[in-house]
Each structure stands twice: as structure tokens, then as C-alpha cells.
Amino acid sequence: MSMASMPDWSQLQPGFADPVHDAQNVFRAVLDALARPGRLRGVGSRLAPSEEASVAARATLLALADATTAVWLQCVLPELASALRFHTGAPLLDDASALSGAHFALLTDPAHCPALERFALGTAESPEDSTTLIVDVPTLAAGHTGCEGLRLRLRGPGIATHADVTVGGLDAAFWQARAALASRFPAGLDLLIGAGDTVLGLPRTTHVEVC
Template sequence: MLTATTPDWSELQPGFDDPVHDAQGVFRAVLDALARPGQLRSVGHRLAASSEASLAARATLLALTDASTCVWLQSPLAGVASALRFHTGAPLLSGEADLASTQGAQLVQFALITDPARCPAFDHFALGTAESPEHSTTLIVDVPTLNEGHIGNDGLHLRLRGPGIATHADVTVGGLTTAFWQARAALAPRFPAGLDLLIAAGDSVLGLPRTTHVEVC
């Protein structure tokens, strides 16, 4: 039977200084980002810097998860895992083997991708069903750069359309290939099943619900 790892309580480390208010602030920022795709939202400087993942990615996980939500970490990040256990008690899975099993994929409600170039195929995650589209994985994808508008050559220029966007919104996202966005687009026929994405860099988060159409410009 697949089981999530059991924490070593002696090694737990805190994340938020003010867990209740910090989590509430991040939660509001993430919800606003999902409601307004294309508009970056700051989660605030609520965590110390870490080489494991961006502030936004770590804060988002801390704000959205609890003891009933299973989290999959692409890499076994000791600091991230410790903070999650300290604040949320969330059961953790890590590595391709856990995700590759049907049981593992269905368990995972949030996944942290810290090496986007090696992101697992989307069908390795729970996509939900037409009857229960909410039973899907939310991917938190950590990228090196993220900007509103089409800025410079450091990343792909994307044009977004869909609910929450008046006409279109332009963003520039580094670290993700055209193939990544093509694979996401291939999920469209499965709607209302699919995956919601939260793209994180620095203290900023970009919400991309499955209803958002993404065009690589």
C-alpha cells in the first residue's frame, strides 16, 4: 500500500511567523490571482529566502494545504517538507515512483514542480472527472522569471483569454517550454476535468485555471 511519509517531529521547522494572518493574506492573494488570470499577485514577504523554492511557491503551499490534503514534491525538499508538517500536517509524497502509481496520482491534491523542464506528464496527475472535476491536482510550478506583459527575451511570451479576462492578457514566463503549453492545451477536450496551475516566481503568483486559454506568441 502506498503511504505518505511520516514526519520526524524532532526536525520540524516553522515557516510563517504569524501562521493565521500570513496564511489568510496568501490565501486571498492566490484566490485573486485565479479569479484574474494574467494579473500577478504578490503573496508578501512572509517567509525567509530559500534555495529550495520561491517564496511564492512555499507560501502558497502553506496557505492552501492542511492535514487532509496530500502534497507531492517533485524533489525531496527538506525545508519545504518541514514547514508543511509544522504548519499543516499535510501528508507528503515525493518522486516519480509515488506519482506513477494510480493510487499516488489520485491522492495528490497539490504538486510542487521545482524543475519544470522535467515536469511529469500531466496524465500522471489526478484530472478529476466530468461528474467531479474538483477531484484534481493543482500544480504549483516554480519558474525563474514571471512578468506581466511581453517583456524581453527571458521566457516565452503568452497571451491569455478566458473567464476573468476582459479581452486578453499578456505575460512572460521563463523556464517553461512550448511543449509544456501544448501538453496543457491537449487537456482541453477533457473539460470540465483538467488541471489548475499556479505559476510562482519570487513573491509573485500567476493563476491559470483550466478555463484559461494560453497561446504562445
């Protein structure tokens, strides 16, 4: 490999201290969050804080991404990009024209989220061929007290009656656009919303009402 084509690892950040067990624990936390929408799950303090993205968002990508899963980064995040290339081998996308080819998409500026229809939604025959959106938000809490943000009520599989959460950084228009995808089920988008070291799972089967 020529020096000109070698990756620049000068901004490489450490990955998991225990790559196998840490990745397994984060993977289980994410699966549990998706199976029980409305129940916030902690991924643990497995990574050092970063100004680029939350621990939850970065740990989720490090646990889920691999050399076969393309990752789209909404913003330029050199530290995270280097970590993903080195620790997972995931191909990275940063061109908006490549949205439909992303297995995972990290939104770190959710107020300027691209139209949801531009991501891969899967098909009735292959609903799994869709993008999982990992949305980094400033605030996230169970219930309707404790932090600033939009109050949401969740209903659907995995929820006994309803669950209330408060999510900052995503306005009502985002949730309206998500609701518009319901007619395409079983195609659609699954969401993982992260803040700090906490993650909220919202599979496409979850109905979200803005309170």
C-alpha cells in the same frame, strides 16, 4: 512514539510569523490570481528566502495545504517537507506512482514535468477532484518585456480581451500538453505559477497561446 519513528525536525524552517492572518492574506492573493488570470499577485515577504523553492510557492502551500490534502513534491526538499509536516500536517508524496493521489503538486524542476495526464484531472461529475499544480519558475512578468522566458497570451473568463505574460522555465511542449486537456473539460488542471513572491493563476478555463 519511538525515537526511530520520530520526525527529524533539525531542518525545520519557520512558518508564517502570524499564522492566521498571513495564511488568510496569501489565500486571498491566490484566489484573486485565479479569478483574474494574467494579473500577477504578490504574496508578500512572509517567509525567509530559501534555495529550495520561491517564497510564492512555499507560502501558497502553507496557506492551502492541511492534514486532508496530499502534497506531491517533485524534488527532494527537506526544509520544505519538514515545514509542511510541522505547520500543516499535510501528507507528503514523493513517488511518481502517487501523482494521481495528490491534491497539490509542487514542480521545482518544470523542465522535467511528468506527463500531465498522470495527475488527477477530476471528472465531469466531480471536476474539483483534481490536482492543483504549483510551478516554481525562474522568471515571471506581466507583458512581453522585462524578463527572459516564453511569451504567452491568455484569454478566457476573468480576462476582458487578452492578457500577456512572460514565463520562464516552461517550454512550448508543456503548454501544448496543457492545451490537449481542454477536451476533458470540466475536468482538467489548475495552475499556480510562482517566482519570487509573485504568483500567476491559470485556471483550466484559461486559453494559453504561445506567441
